[in-house]
Amino acid sequence: xxxxxxxxxxxxxxPGVAACRDTPKxxxxxxxxxxxxxxxxxxxxxxxxxxxxxxxxPLAMWIMPPxxxxxxxxxxxxxxxxxxxxDNSGRISEIDxxxxxLVKAFSLIGxxxxxxEAITIAGNDIYLMASDGKLFRFREGADGQQVQFMMFDxxxxxxxxxxxxAYEPDSxxxxxxxxxxxxxxxxxxxxxxxxxxxLNRGTFSIVQxxxxxxxxxxxxxxxxxxxxxxxxxxxxYVIIASHEKGLLVLTPDGDVVRxxxxxxxxxxxxxxxxxxxxxxxxxxxxxxxxxxxTLYKWRP
Amino acid sequence: xxxxxxxxxxxxxxxxxxxxxxxxxYAIVAVxxxxxAYFFPGxxxxxxxxxxxxxxxxxxxLTDALSSSPTSSVSFGPGTLFDxxxxxxxxxxxxxxxxxxxxxxxxxxxxxxxxxxxNVVQTLIILPLVVAGIVFIVQNSLALAFSxxxxxxAVRFRTTLRDSRDLxxxxxxxxxxxxxxxxxxxxxxxxxxxxxxxLVLTWHYDYGRNMLMPTASAQWSRPLQALASPTGDHQIPDxxxxxxxxxxxxxxxxxRFTRVQKAVGSKKKKPRFDSILTVTTDVVSxxxxxxxxxxxxxxxxxxxxxxxxNVGKPSxxxxxxxxxxxxxxxxxxxxxxxxxxxxxxxxxxxxxAPVEKEKKEKKDGxxx
Numbered sequence: 001x002x003x004x005x006x007x008x009x010x011x012x013x014x015p016g017v018a019a020c021r022d023t024p025k026x027x028x029x030x031x032x033x034x035x036x037x038x039x040x041x042x043x044x045x046x047x048x049x050x051x052x053x054x055x056x057x058p059l060a061m062w063i064m065p066p067x068x069x070x071x072x073x074x075x076x077x078x079x080x081x082x083x084x085x086x087d088n089s090g091r092i093s094e095i096d097x098x099x100x101x102l103v104k105a106f107s108l109i110g111x112x113x114x115x116x117e118a119i120t121i122a123g124n125d126i127y128l129m130a131s132d133g134k135l136f137r138f139r140e141g142a143d144g145q146q147v148q149f150m151m152f153d154x155x156x157x158x159x160x161x162x163x164x165x166a167y168e169p170d171s172x173x174x175x176x177x178x179x180x181x182x183x184x185x186x187x188x189x190x191x192x193x194x195x196x197x198x199l200n201r202g203t204f205s206i207v208q209x210x211x212x213x214x215x216x217x218x219x220x221x222x223x224x225x226x227x228x229x230x231x232x233x234x235x236x237y238v239i240i241a242s243h244e245k246g247l248l249v250l251t252p253d254g255d256v257v258r259x260x261x262x263x264x265x266x267x268x269x270x271x272x273x274x275x276x277x278x279x280x281x282x283x284x285x286x287x288x289x290x291x292x293x294t295l296y297k298w299r300p
Numbered sequence: 301x302x303x304x305x306x307x308x309x310x311x312x313x314x315x316x317x318x319x320x321x322x323x324x325x326y327a328i329v330a331v332x333x334x335x336x337a338y339f340f341p342g343x344x345x346x347x348x349x350x351x352x353x354x355x356x357x358x359x360x361x362l363t364d365a366l367s368s369s370p371t372s373s374v375s376f377g378p379g380t381l382f383d384x385x386x387x388x389x390x391x392x393x394x395x396x397x398x399x400x401x402x403x404x405x406x407x408x409x410x411x412x413x414x415x416x417x418x419n420v421v422q423t424l425i426i427l428p429l430v431v432a433g434i435v436f437i438v439q440n441s442l443a444l445a446f447s448x449x450x451x452x453x454a455v456r457f458r459t460t461l462r463d464s465r466d467l468x469x470x471x472x473x474x475x476x477x478x479x480x481x482x483x484x485x486x487x488x489x490x491x492x493x494x495x496x497x498x499l500v501l502t503w504h505y506d507y508g509r510n511m512l513m514p515t516a517s518a519q520w521s522r523p524l525q526a527l528a529s530p531t532g533d534h535q536i537p538d539x540x541x542x543x544x545x546x547x548x549x550x551x552x553x554x555x556r557f558t559r560v561q562k563a564v565g566s567k568k569k570k571p572r573f574d575s576i577l578t579v580t581t582d583v584v585s586x587x588x589x590x591x592x593x594x595x596x597x598x599x600x601x602x603x604x605x606x607x608x609x610n611v612g613k614p615s616x617x618x619x620x621x622x623x624x625x626x627x628x629x630x631x632x633x634x635x636x637x638x639x640x641x642x643x644x645x646x647x648x649x650x651x652x653a654p655v656e657k658e659k660k661e662k663k664d665g666x667x668x
Contacts, residue, residue: 062363101360
């Protein structure tokens with residue numbers, strides 16, 4: 001066969017090869033297969049963890065792609081997936097924590113650059129918070145979509161540096177924990193701001209918890225929260241601190257339930273979430289180790 | 301390659317004009333890419349625009365750091381052996397496709413009499429492949445980048461390029477390689493297209509030529525006039541011009557002197573021709589027929605001296621002529637314009653020294 005003959009044959013064969021190889025249907029089927037295998041594996045690991053509750057074994061650790069190198073907050077969706085984001089871009093990624101599949105990603109219109117620190121979902125709205133207390137409200141977008149947003153300045157940037165945000169469904173309010181207070185009178189307290197929805201600057205309430213109670217018997221010098229979530233079973237506030245690598249459980253009234261070191265080995269834990277089937281998710285920014293989301297069995 | 305050449309010939313109707321051939325080539329490439337993008341959208345997006353930012357890629361399977369099972373490392377992004385190999389092959393082919401027309405332009409768009417350097421042509425083809433490979437490996441790895449700097453630092457090579465323009469081609473070759481390496485071939489394609497067309501057009505219009513400098517044809521015509529002088533001393537009128545010629549050009553000039561000498565006859569006799577008619581045209585055969593009809597009518601004698609065929613720019617036809625005394629220069633030029641104005645770009649008649657002298661004497665006589 002001549003060279004031209006081979007070329008013609010190759011061009012004719014390409015569509016056939018392409019059709020067999022990479023259709024959306026074939027891709028979806030492969031994803032389903034992987035998801036099934038992983039769910040099975042997760043169930044096996046949960047069973048192992050249940051058998052040895054004192055060991056706090058991680059159930060899975062999903063390595064994040066480069067665009068989530070500085071992964072920060074976590075927020076659970078009603079579908080059981082989590083929304084997460086990178087520290088310095090308004091790009092939201094949806095991850096299924098049980099199968100480790102990055103489902104989709106969308107971003108705020110204009111590729112907003114801010115020091116984004118936390119994310120939460122309140123009904124149909126998603127809130128992204130910058131460290132200076134600015135809140136960006138938007139709706140969920142499709143894969144690759146850029147979504148419109150509304151920015152609301154809480155005005156608390158002068159009082160606090162924030163890294164934590166959660167939505168408390170029972171009282172329809174946003175809960176923001178101060179990482180570092182700039183108010184000299186409250187340096188020895190853990191300060192929590194609560195803002196009822198719809199947002200209004202004048203309606204927030206404050207809970208102050210003495211740091212002594214927070215630290216308890218741990219060897220921490222302070223406690224600088226990096227994220228907060230609401231325990232779906234007890235409605236308590238579950239707060240983690242990146243520097244101390246600690247975990248704090250508080251009642252909504254500010255009473256300390258317990259404070260303890262985080263399970264496992266975490267370099268820079270920046271986000272926390274608890275699923276309805278008792279799985280604790282902790283996200284770590286890349287720091288020597290790659291960025292990851294680690295799963296543990298949650299015991300309230 | 302013969303298939304590609306045939307396709308380009310069909311599209312351009314066998315035109316030798318570089319712009320048309322470039323347009324045809326890029327059109328073929330665009331069609332092939334469109335077909336591939338239809339059947340392999342993911343792969344084409346991955347090599348064409350990935351380096352530009354976070355391009356949504358649909359569902360991606362993340363790696364489970366706790367597991368060693370096969371599904372833990374399955375990924376739809378670059379990562380599997382097949383995907384990495386396929387991506388590498390595609391970026392190399394893409395770089396080759398983009399750099400090929402650059403080499404054609406390099407070889408054809410040379411200044412008159414300039415020769416291209418074969419080593420540079422081959423370097424232009426190989427360089428982007430190497431650069432793409434290096435960038436593809438180094439991507440996102442500072443450690444690898446430093447290692448590469450160390451390795452490259454150990455390999456010293458220095459070469460002096462004959463023409464500073466060659467350096468621009470080398471830079472372009474590196475840019476195409478980079479674009480391919482960071483999987484942004486779309487950027488490389490745009491740069492390649494713009495570069496080629498700008499270069500061909502500047503070459504076509506002789507952009508940047510010093511208006512005070514004589515054109516190539518003018519440089520040739522002056523020695524020819526001297527040769528045709530009635531004194532017949534055949535002295536070189538411009539020593540610097542001759543010294544500046546390359547051996548090839550000097551040989552060509554010598555050949556031309558010989559031919560002209562044959563045409564003008566021996567020293568003692570009156571020269572057979574006293575002027576040179578220079579015509580530039582895109583359609584040589586048509587222009588030739590019409591001009592020769594005019595010359596037949598309006599000159600005492602004429603002879604076709606030379607046809608210089610250029611690709612991509614108008615060809616030049618030179619005639620040696622002897623005007624009738626009753627026909628002034630302008631009348632002849634006007635007649636040529638009337639007869640062949642639609643097929644010629646320019647026409648000029650340079651008269652030799654005897655004619656000028658005769659005219660001057662006549663003028664002086666009239667005024668006296």
